[in-house]
Amino acid sequence: MQVGYKLATEAFGPEELVRQTIRAEKAGFDFVEMSDHFHPWLDVQGHSSFTWSVLGAMAARTERIGLATGVTCPMIRYHPAVIAQAAATVQLLSGNRFTLGIGSGERLNEHVVGAGWPAVHKRHEMLREALEIIRLLWQGGYRSYDGRYLQLEDARLFDLPDQLPVIAVASGGRRASAIAAELGDGLFATEPRSDLVEAYRGAGGSGPRYAEVPVAWAADEDSAVQAALETARWAVTGWKVMSELPNPVNFDAASATVKPEDIRQQFSVGPDLDAHVQQAQPYADAGFDHLVLQNTGPDPDGFLDVCERELIGRVRALTPSS
DSSP, X not given: OEEEEEEOTTTSOHHHHHHHHHHHHHHTOSEEEEOOOSSOSSTTTOOOOOHHHHHHHHHHHOSSXXXXXXXXXXXXXXXXXXXXHHHHHHHHHHTSXXXXXXXXXXXXXXXGGSSOOOOHHHXXXXXXXXXXXXXXXXXXXXXXXEOSSOEEEEEOOSOOOSSOOEEEEEOSSHHHHHHHHHHOSEEEESSOOHHHHHXXXXXXXXXXXXXXXXXXXXXXXXXXXXXXXXXXXXXXXXXXXXXXXXXXXXXHHXXXXXXXXXXXXXXXXXXXXXXXXXXXXHHHHHTOOEEEEEEOSSOHHHHHHHIIIIIHHHHHTOOOOO
16 A cells, blocks of 8 residues: 655645655655646635646655646647656656546646537547547557547657656546556546446456545644535535536535534544545455545645654555455
8 A cells, every 4th residue: 555645736836835745755655646726626726837837846846755746637738749758757757756647637627728628428539539649658658549529640758768658537437447458557536436446457457546635734633624515625526527617716606514523424423534535445455556645634734744753554454444
């Protein structure tokens, strides 16, 4: 089991993200993972720096810790050729420590370029083409691609690492799990669903399986709940909402009725480390082997301190209870 730390790119500016990465490395985390957003989920979060610039700074300021996107949409706001180049560069700068998390995106970030927001079945087809283009460019040489949705013309990446980045493909269903097995090197999920892992393995997937574990650490439960309610209540709305709304103001409206008890149902809250370990256990039971602690509490340094002292080791020791 490997244990990661989720960097809240929507809640902190780029300098603070780099500082937290350095601290996470010192604390003993195996990797850090960060989203690739144009907008935050809520205006109150207040940040959304350019992930690829931050990754370069993180690579330069750390030595051991893995770096991962969780996740990048490579087909609307970005062309996959740009992501292929960016990921190869981060892999070189980090000394082969980068994992490219790939997904079909959210309207929140992708609509900004005015290219529309396709239906989910079309997004899956576009994702397949994007992954094929990335793989093609990583073979070296001049490459062209003529897909139904995406094209590539006489493109070559001149700086390619000897060891290519791992590609972990986000899944919320069997179809995406099959794409992860066919065109990715690993699986990425946000729910403790064994069916996603089973579909991935059933389609031939054998790589790392990443999952985000929602926690809210604080010195007392009420502070943890209030912090999560203020900045992370969007997470309670569910993926069918999260993938479709266009702006932070819409998420503010959609989550206006979220209550403290809703937070307590989805997050482990407060200072009790047993509760946070119990929160992670279903993900281990489901077959995930790279667990990302996604802390929405008010004190990231306090959380990193308890992780260093005890929590990382306890989560790393988890095995499937069945």
